[in-house]
Amino acid sequence: MSEQVHNRLAVVRAEHKVSRQSLAEAVGAHYQTIGYIERGQYNPSLDLALKIAKFFGLPVEALFSLEPFRPLTDEVYGRKQP
Amino acid sequence: MTTTRLTRYDRSMLWLMNDRRAAAWYATAARRRLAVAAHLTLTLAIGGVMTHMFLAEGEPLWTVAVTAVLLLPWMVATGVINGATRGLLELRERALDERQSAERSRVLARAHRVTTLLLAATAVTLLIMGGTAGDAPKAYAAPLLIAVLVVHWVMPLWVAGWRAQDEPADDDVVEPGALVP
Numbered sequence: 001m002s003e004q005v006h007n008r009l010a011v012v013r014a015e016h017k018v019s020r021q022s023l024a025e026a027v028g029a030h031y032q033t034i035g036y037i038e039r040g041q042y043n044p045s046l047d048l049a050l051k052i053a054k055f056f057g058l059p060v061e062a063l064f065s066l067e068p069f070r071p072l073t074d075e076v077y078g079r080k081q082p
Numbered sequence: 083m084t085t086t087r088l089t090r091y092d093r094s095m096l097w098l099m100n101d102r103r104a105a106a107w108y109a110t111a112a113r114r115r116l117a118v119a120a121h122l123t124l125t126l127a128i129g130g131v132m133t134h135m136f137l138a139e140g141e142p143l144w145t146v147a148v149t150a151v152l153l154l155p156w157m158v159a160t161g162v163i164n165g166a167t168r169g170l171l172e173l174r175e176r177a178l179d180e181r182q183s184a185e186r187s188r189v190l191a192r193a194h195r196v197t198t199l200l201l202a203a204t205a206v207t208l209l210i211m212g213g214t215a216g217d218a219p220k221a222y223a224a225p226l227l228i229a230v231l232v233v234h235w236v237m238p239l240w241v242a243g244w245r246a247q248d249e250p251a252d253d254d255v256v257e258p259g260a261l262v263p
Contacts (some may be wrong), residue, residue, distance in 0.1 A: 020250070029179040035250025042181050079128065 003043070007064045010038040011072060012056055027051040086176040096177050097170025109167035111248065117166065118243040121159035125236055128152045133225040137148050162244035189245060193238040197230075204230055 013023060013034075021039075024031040029048060036042035044052065044064075053060040088096070128149055137143040164172055170186050178186065204226055211218035249258045 028166065029180060032250060033179050033181040036181065036247070039250060041247065045180050048180060 003066065004040065005043040005064055005066060006040070006068050007037060008069050008072070009034070009052065009063055010059070011062060013038075016056060020033050023052070023055065084160055088177055092174055092177045095169060095173055099164060099173055101165070102224055104162065105249070107162045108246070109249070114163070114166045114243055114246050117159050117162040118240050121156065121163060121236070121243070122240060124156040124159060125154055125232065128156060129229050129232060133229070137221070161241065163246075165208050166246040167242045171238050185245075186242075189238050189242045192245075193241045196241070197234045197237050199232060201230060 008024075013020070020031045020034040024034050027048060028051070032043075033042060033048075037044055049060050049064050053063050056063070108117060131145050131148050131152070135142055159242075168182070170178070170182060170189065173182075175183060208219045208222065208226065211222070
């Protein structure tokens with residue numbers, strides 16, 4: 001069973017100027033784990049996903065989704081995908 | 083990582099296993115697999131020399147010397163694989179995070195399956211040898227048992243080294259407050 005979970009962790013982390021190491025230390029994970037989540041090679045547990053969302057002060061669905069995320073620019077400028 | 087507090091030993095091992103000074107040695111899949119192949123070859127060589135020492139019952143001095151010489155690169159290869167896996171098998175469970183714990187379980191399960199197959203093959207070989215040469219199982223039982231024990235011990239390391247993934251791309255996010263030139 002390997003459901004693909006999409007995430008925008010890399011974008012949000014870059015926006016907040018947080019390194020993988022800092023995020024990993026804050027949520028009790030290894031920095032490689034953060035990298036593998038960003039690359040889509042590892043789906044975090046609910047516990048870890050909630051901790052990451054809490055770290056950024058965002059709802060978990062803002063970071064993780066079963067559906068692919070729309071580009072942020074589309075969401076900001078309200079463009080509809082073709 | 084679990085909520086259990088890490089001991090000083092845990093922290094020192096965590097630091098040691100995540101020391102990236104030798105990262106170039108295991109940066110690519112080819113290098114990691116080369117390290118696993120070297121480790122496997124050296125383990126076989128050491129096992130062969132020790133078996134010779136056991137069966138030949140003579141000339142123990144040169145076999146001890148060769149074993150000692152082979153042990154040095156064997157230890158280096160072990161360190162390279164442990165570095166590549168970030169101490170997946172060396173660290174205590176509480177020093178691993180959820181991904182590493184899951185990966186360790188997968189590695190141990192796969193190593194167990196491979197070892198089971200090897201044990202079955204060894205048992206069949208001994209039985210066949212017993213059928214053709216009556217004394218063979220008796221003569222080879224002890225070295226084979228030791229060989230299987232060694233393989234059982236190091237198989238998780240080989241599997242872990244083989245499965246280790248590339249490091250995620252460089253993290254160039256600047257920490258808040260850091261001086262940017």
